[in-house]
Amino acid sequence: MAPLKFEEKIKEKLEQRAIEPTVGSWKRLEAQLDKQPHARKGYKTIWYSIAAVFVGIMILAFMFRGQNSVSGNKDTQFVDVTNEIQEKDNLEIVLENDTQEQEVKEKHQDRLVDKTKKDIILRSNTKKDIVVHNNDPISEDDTSKNQINTSIAAKVKDTFKFSPPKQEIAKTIVKEGELPISADIVEDKVASVVAQIQELKNNNEEVTEEEIDVLLRNAQREITSQEIFKSNTVNASALLQEVENEVDETFKQRVFEALKTSFQKVKTAVAEREN
Amino acid sequence: MKVIQFYKSEAQLIKKAAKQHRDAQQQLYTKYSPKMLSVCRQYIRDVHFAEEAMMSGFLKVFMNIKNFKSEGSFEGWIRRIMVNESISFLRKEKQIFFTEEMTSYKEESWNNINSDLEVEQIQELIDSLPEGYKMVFVLYAVEGYKHSEIAKMFEISESTSKSQLFKARKMLQQKLNKQNKISNGAIEI
Structure with a gap:
C-alpha cells in the first residue's frame, strides 16, 4: 500500500468523524457573543450620533441667525428713532429760543435807545443834576442790566434745557442712558456765565452774541465733562450724548448765525426808524 | 419555551x-x-x-x-x-517544536500495513507523533495545505516543512508495521 493511499484513507476517515460538543456549549458561545460589541450596531450608533450632532448644529445656527436678524432690526430702528426725535427737539428748542431771544433783544434795543436819549438830556443839566442824573442812568442801567442778566440767564437756562429732552429720549430708548446732570452744577454754571457776561459788559460796555454763545458752549462742555469725571465710570451713553452734541454743533451754529443776522436787521431797522 | x-x-x-x-x-x-x-x-x-x-x-x-x-x-x-x-x-501553550534531527529509518514496505483502522486508532497514531511532525502531516495530508503555506503559517522554511512530513510518514509507517506485527502474532527480537 502506497503512503499516499494510506493518507487518503486517513483523510477520508477523519473527515467523516464528528465529535459532539458538550451540552451547553452553545449557551456559553451565546453569552460570549452577547458580550461582544456588534460592529454593525456600533456603526449605526456612530452614524446616528453624527446625524444628531449635525441636526443640533443646524438648529443652533438657525436660532442664532434669527436672533441676529431680530437684534439687527432693533438696532436700525433704535438709530432711526433717536435721530428723528433729536432733530425734532432741536427744531422746537431753536424756535423757542428764537422767539425768546428776539423779544429780549428788542427790549434791550429799546432800552439802549432810551439810555442814549437820557444821556444827551443829562449832559445839558447842572453838576448836581448831573450827579443826580448820573445816578439815575446808573440805577436805570443797573435795572436794565439786571433785566438783561435775567434774560441772559433765561437764555443760558434754555440752552441747558437742550439736554433734558435728549435725556428723556435716551431714558425711553436706552434703559440706563440717563445723563446725571445735577441741578447744582447747572445753577453754578449759569451763575458763572452770567458773572462772566457782566464782567465783559463792565469792560467792553457791550457784549456781543458771539461772546455769549462761546461762553454758553464752554459751560455746556464743562458740565458734561464734570459729570463724566464725577461718575468715575465711563458712561457709554454719556459719551454718545457728548458726541451728538458735537455733531449738532454745526446745526446750532447755523441757527445762531440766523439769529444774529435777524438781530442785526432788527437793530438797523430800529436805528433807521429813530433817525 | x-x-x-x-x-x-x-x-x-x-x-x-x-x-x-x-x-x-x-x-x-x-x-x-x-x-x-x-x-x-x-x-x-x-x-x-x-x-x-x-x-x-x-x-x-x-x-x-x-x-x-x-x-x-x-x-x-x-x-x-x-x-x-x-x-x-x-x-x-508553546507545544509546537520543529526538530531538525535526522534519525535513520529503516526502509519498510507499506504493503503489509492494515488500512482498516478505526478513526480512534488513526487519531491515536497522529497524537503519538511529535507536535511539529503532527502539524505538518495533518495540514498537508488531511487538510491539503501546500508546503509553502505551511512554511508561512509556522514561519519555517519549505524544506523544514518537507522534512517534517517525511519524518512523520516514516514514524507512522514504523508504528503501523509494529501494530501489524503485534496483531499477526510476530515477536520482534
Missing part, C-alpha cells in the same frame, strides 16, 4: 447570522460544530481544549461572517478558521 426559526437555504441562514440573529447562528453552530470539533481534535490532544479552540473559532466566525464571500464553501471557510484557532491555541 424558545421557538427557533428554521431557514431553508444556507445562504439565507448565513445572511441572518450576519445580522446577528441568534437562531440562525445557533442553527449554523448545531450543523457545523461536531465536524469542527473533530478538526480541532486533530491538532489538540485534549478534547476539552479542542472544544475551547472551537468555541473561540465560532466566535470569530459569527463576528466576521459578513466578510464571507460566497465564492467558496462556507464549511471550508469555517474549517480554515478552526485550523488557525487550533494552531494559535497550541502556540499559546
Whole structure:
C-alpha cells in the first residue's frame, strides 16, 4: 500500500468523524457573543450620533441667525428713532429760543435807545443834576442790566434745557442712558456765565452774541465733562450724548448765525426808524 | 419555551447570522460544530481544549461572517478558521517544536500495513507523533495545505516543512508495521 493511499484513507476517515460538543456549549458561545460589541450596531450608533450632532448644529445656527436678524432690526430702528426725535427737539428748542431771544433783544434795543436819549438830556443839566442824573442812568442801567442778566440767564437756562429732552429720549430708548446732570452744577454754571457776561459788559460796555454763545458752549462742555469725571465710570451713553452734541454743533451754529443776522436787521431797522 | 426559526437555504441562514440573529447562528453552530470539533481534535490532544479552540473559532466566525464571500464553501471557510484557532491555541501553550534531527529509518514496505483502522486508532497514531511532525502531516495530508503555506503559517522554511512530513510518514509507517506485527502474532527480537 502506497503512503499516499494510506493518507487518503486517513483523510477520508477523519473527515467523516464528528465529535459532539458538550451540552451547553452553545449557551456559553451565546453569552460570549452577547458580550461582544456588534460592529454593525456600533456603526449605526456612530452614524446616528453624527446625524444628531449635525441636526443640533443646524438648529443652533438657525436660532442664532434669527436672533441676529431680530437684534439687527432693533438696532436700525433704535438709530432711526433717536435721530428723528433729536432733530425734532432741536427744531422746537431753536424756535423757542428764537422767539425768546428776539423779544429780549428788542427790549434791550429799546432800552439802549432810551439810555442814549437820557444821556444827551443829562449832559445839558447842572453838576448836581448831573450827579443826580448820573445816578439815575446808573440805577436805570443797573435795572436794565439786571433785566438783561435775567434774560441772559433765561437764555443760558434754555440752552441747558437742550439736554433734558435728549435725556428723556435716551431714558425711553436706552434703559440706563440717563445723563446725571445735577441741578447744582447747572445753577453754578449759569451763575458763572452770567458773572462772566457782566464782567465783559463792565469792560467792553457791550457784549456781543458771539461772546455769549462761546461762553454758553464752554459751560455746556464743562458740565458734561464734570459729570463724566464725577461718575468715575465711563458712561457709554454719556459719551454718545457728548458726541451728538458735537455733531449738532454745526446745526446750532447755523441757527445762531440766523439769529444774529435777524438781530442785526432788527437793530438797523430800529436805528433807521429813530433817525 | 424558545421557538427557533428554521431557514431553508444556507445562504439565507448565513445572511441572518450576519445580522446577528441568534437562531440562525445557533442553527449554523448545531450543523457545523461536531465536524469542527473533530478538526480541532486533530491538532489538540485534549478534547476539552479542542472544544475551547472551537468555541473561540465560532466566535470569530459569527463576528466576521459578513466578510464571507460566497465564492467558496462556507464549511471550508469555517474549517480554515478552526485550523488557525487550533494552531494559535497550541502556540499559546508553546507545544509546537520543529526538530531538525535526522534519525535513520529503516526502509519498510507499506504493503503489509492494515488500512482498516478505526478513526480512534488513526487519531491515536497522529497524537503519538511529535507536535511539529503532527502539524505538518495533518495540514498537508488531511487538510491539503501546500508546503509553502505551511512554511508561512509556522514561519519555517519549505524544506523544514518537507522534512517534517517525511519524518512523520516514516514514524507512522514504523508504528503501523509494529501494530501489524503485534496483531499477526510476530515477536520482534
